[in-house]
Amino acid sequence: MSRRIALSVVAGVVVLGGAGAFALAYAGDQDKAPVLxxxxxxxxxPAGGHGGSLSFTTEVTASSGVKSLKVLAWPEKSELAGKLPTAKEMTEVESATCTPAGGHTARCVYEVAVPAADAASSPHGAWHVAVLATAVDGSTTLDHKAAGFTVR
Known part of the structure; x- marks a missing residue:
């Protein structure tokens, strides 16, 4: 009987060890994805004859380094609210400028001018900023609501 118990314990250790190794490998893969x-x-x-602006900033950390950050501002009351952009679609939008901020982190800034005519024709209310962060190793993080702002 003690031999059966010993075999059961060994089998249990092997199964738990394998599950632990899988969990660590999976967690390791998650660590590769950029973090915002x-x-x-x-x-x-825009006011008083001067244009307006939109500025978005974030810090991106990726173990392999930060390759790029794509940025898309979208109104909450739009067709995008029902069908959010995919990572593939986000690769086609404008890029932020990223500069090293120490370690594996980059500070990314996106700035765009907002002419009075564009502001007048834009939907008023809540807007969101969607971003696609890409690491040097190709891993990505897509956040459809990385930040928000209000157009009045």
């Missing part, structure tokens, strides 16, 4: 932190958006409406 401190994301914020600032919208300034």
């Amino acid at each position: 932190a401190h994301s914020s958006a600032r919208y300034t409406a």
Whole structure:
């Protein structure tokens, strides 16, 4: 009987060890995906004959380094709310400018001018900033609501 118990214990250790190794491997893969932190958006409406602006900033950390950050601002009350952009679609939008911020982190900034005519024809209300962060190793993180702002 002690031999059966010993075999059961050994079999249990092998199964748990394999599951643990799988969990660590899976967790390791998750660590490769870029991580966004401190994301914020600032919208300034055109006024007094001067154009407005939209500025988005974030910190991106990726173990292999940061390759790019794509940025898309979209109104909450639009067709995008029902069908959010895919990672493939996001590769076609404008890029932020990323600069090293220490370690495996980059500070990324996206700025765009907002002419009065564009602001007048834009939907008012809540807007979101979608981003696609790509690491040097090709791993990606897509966040459809990385930050938000209001157009009045």
